[in-house]
Amino acid sequence: MSLIVQKFGGSSMASAERIQLVARRALATHRAGHRVVVVVSAMAGETDRLLQLASQLTKKPHDREIDVLLATGEQVSIALLALALQEQGADARSFLGHQVRIETDSSHGQARIQTIDAEPVQEALADGAIVVVAGFQGVDAAGNITTLGRGGSDLSAVALAAAVQADACEIYSDVDGIYTTDPNVYAKARRIDVISCEEMLELASLGAKVLQARSVEFALKYRVRIHCLSTFVDGPGSWVVPDADPQEAAMQSGMEGAVVIGIAHDRNTAWLTVHGVPDQPGKAAALFRALANDHINVDVIIQNPAIHGRTDVCFTVAGNVADRAVELMNAQHDAIGFTTLDCNKGVAKVSVVGAGMRSQPGVALRMFQALGDAGINILLISTSEIKISVVIDDRYTELAVRVLHDAFELEKVPGGTALA
C-alpha cells in the first residue's frame, strides 16, 4: 500500500463537473489500495474575483489582509472536494493550512514553509479517510494566515509529500507531462518519461511552465518523486526524480540516458550593455549592487577585456524589468562613470539542458554548429554544469528551438541519442 499525494490546480477545480472528476480520480487511487492526500488550489477565477473585491476598497492593500482574503479560495475548494468525495461514498476530511499544520515564516504573499506537523493528516489516513488539504496557504508562528505565492499549491503538495513520506507526489494539470520543448513551438516535441529535478529546475527557470521552480527545489532537497499527469487525459505522464545522477535515474527507469533532455526558450529577456565602465576594482560590483538592491535578477553576464582602462559589461535581465534596470543604471551613471548604456529588448534566450552533458563533451560544439548552419547569430553565451544558454535575436527563437531539437534528435526516445 502506497501513500500518494495528488495535487489539482485551479483549472481542474473550475466547476462542479470538474470537481467530481477530481473526486473520481482520488477515489480510484484510494480504491486501488493506496492512502491518498489531495492538495487543491482555488477554483479558476476565484483569486481574481477576490482581488477585484479588494481593489474596490484600496489601491495599496496590506499583505496580511490579502492573505486572509485569498486563503478563502482554497478553503472553498477543500470543502467542495470533500463533499464530492463523500457523495461518491468516500470518507473524506478537509484540512486548512493551519490545521495540517503548515507553518511558514511571516512573509505574507510569499511565505516560506518552515515545518509541517503531519500528525492530523496521518491520523485521518489511519482512519481510512481521503485527506483533502488546502494548497497555497500556511500559518506563521504567531497564528497569522500566510500564502506561499504564485504556484504555491505545487509547493504545498511537495512539502506535504515530504512530511508524510509519500511514495509519489502526483501533480495534475491540463498538460500530460514534461516535453522536450514547447509543443506549441515545435510539433515534434516528445513527452519525457523521466527527468531529474536538476534538469527540471533548469527547464522551469528557463521558461517551461509546468512545475513551479520552488517546488522542484523542495523535491530535490527532500527527495520527493513528482509525477506530472493530466487531469483530463489518462497517460503515463512524466516523472521528475531527485536522483543526483540522471544517467542512473534513466537506467532505473529502464532506458539509456540522454545527454540533452530538452530545449527551453525564454522571450522575456532583455540585453543591456554598459559601455566604457572604468576598469577599476568595485565598479562592476557597484553596477550589480544597484540591481540586486531592487531585487532584479541578472542572468547572463559578459565582461570584455579592458581597452584603454575601460571595458564594456553586457548582461541580461527579465524583459519586464528592463526599463527599471535602465533607470537604476542611469542613476549610477556619475558614481560609476560609464559612458553610455544600451538596452535591447528584441532578444530571447534559448537553452539546451541535460545532466548528461556533465560527462559528455561536445554538446556546445553541436549546439553552436546547428545554430550556425541555420544562420542564427549568437549574441551571448552562458553555461552551467547541465545547460548551455545562448542569447539570440528574438526573431529566430522558434527556428533555433527546432534546429536544436533536431540536432539532438530529441524526437527519438533515448537510446540512440548518444553524441557521435
Place this chain on the structure above:
Amino acid sequence: MSLIVQKFGGSSMASAERIQLVARRALATHRAGHRVVVVVSAMAGETDRLLQLASQLTKKPHDREIDVLLATGEQVSIALLALALQEQGADARSFLGHQVRIETDSSHGQARIQTIDAEPVQEALADGAIVVVAGFQGVDAAGNITTLGRGGSDLSAVALAAAVQADACEIYSDVDGIYTTDPNVYAKARRIDVISCEEMLELASLGAKVLQARSVEFALKYRVRIHCLSTFVDGPGSWVVPDADPQEAAMQSGMEGAVVIGIAHDRNTAWLTVHGVPDQPGKAAALFRALANDHINVDVIIQNPAIHGRTDVCFTVAGNVADRAVELMNAQHDAIGFTTLDCNKGVAKVSVVGAGMRSQPGVALRMFQALGDAGINILLISTSEIKISVVIDDRYTELAVRVLHDAFELEKVPGGTALA
C-alpha cells in the same frame, strides 16, 4: 475610554460602498476615543452562493465540510473590512474564529460557544488597532471549524463583548431599534428606548426578528448591554439591558416603567388536538416524548379534565413542523390509545410582553377584554411571569395586534401607561 463591540450583518456588508460605510462608523467610534472591536457577517448573498455550489455536488452534505465552506464568507468580510479601515487610515487587524479564539462544542452548524480566549484581541486593542472579528464561526477543541447557526454573528458579538468586558455591544442592522410591535402590522408602533433581556427574549422567541434569542440569553447571563442601531440612519436606537428588574432599568434610563412593553405575533403556529387520550399515568408523557425525540418544540399545552377516563390534550407547535408532528402522533396511536387527532394550521399566537406584569395584576383581564370587544375568540391561553399568549384564528392577527397596542397605549412614551 470605553470598549465597544460593534456587529454588522450581511446587508451592511453587501457591497464595497457599504463596507466603506461600516469602516467609517467603526473609525468614528475609534476617533471618539473608544477601543473598538467589530464583528461582521458574510456579505449578503454569499452564504447562498456557497450553499448553491455545495448543492451541485451533494444533496446530503456533511455538516463538518459545510462549516468549512460557510466560514469563508465571514473570512472574506473581515479581510475586506480591515482593508477598508486601513485605506481610511486606521490600524486594523482581522481575526478568524480560531484565532480569537472562540472555542465551541462540536455540533457543526449549530455549535455552542464554550470559551473565548480574548488575549489576541486585547493585545491588538492595546496596540491601538481596530479589531475585526469573523462572526458566526468558531473552532472545536480538536481544531475543526464550526459555525454557530442562524444569527450566529449576533452571538459572536455578545460573547466577545462578555469576554473583553465591553461597555456595550452595538448590533447594527437595517432597522433602527426594537419596536412595541411590528411597524408593518401597525403604523403606531413606537421604538422602545430600553427593554430588559427577559422581555426581549419573549419578544424574540415569539416572532420579533431583530435579535437572535440565543444572543439575548447570553447577554442576560454575562450581563452584556446590547444597543440596537441602524447602519444607515443615525438615531438613539434601543438598549437591551440585562437588569433583572425592568422597572429599575427603566428608572435608570430616566423613565417610569411600562407594564407591557410590546406585542408580538407569530403566524408560524399550528394547533393540534389529541382526542380521547386514556387518563392514565404516562400517556401524556408518551405523547410528548415522541415529539421531543424529533426535536419538535411544543409550546402552549392544555389538558382538559377527564371525562369517562379519557381526556383531550391540545398543544401548539411551529407551523412548519406540524405535518411531521401529526405523523409522529399517528405512529403512537396504538401505543397511546387515543381516538382521533385534529391539526389546525390556520391559527396564530399573539402575546403581550412586559416584565412589569410580575407586580401588576390586571394585564390578562385588560387583554381578554380588548380582544373580546373586538370580537376575537381566544382558542388557547398560555402565560409566563412576563407574558400572556393567546392562540387565535389567523385571520384576526393584525386586528388583535392593533387593539392590544391601543389597549396598553404602547404608542405613548412610558410614564402615563400604568394600569388604571
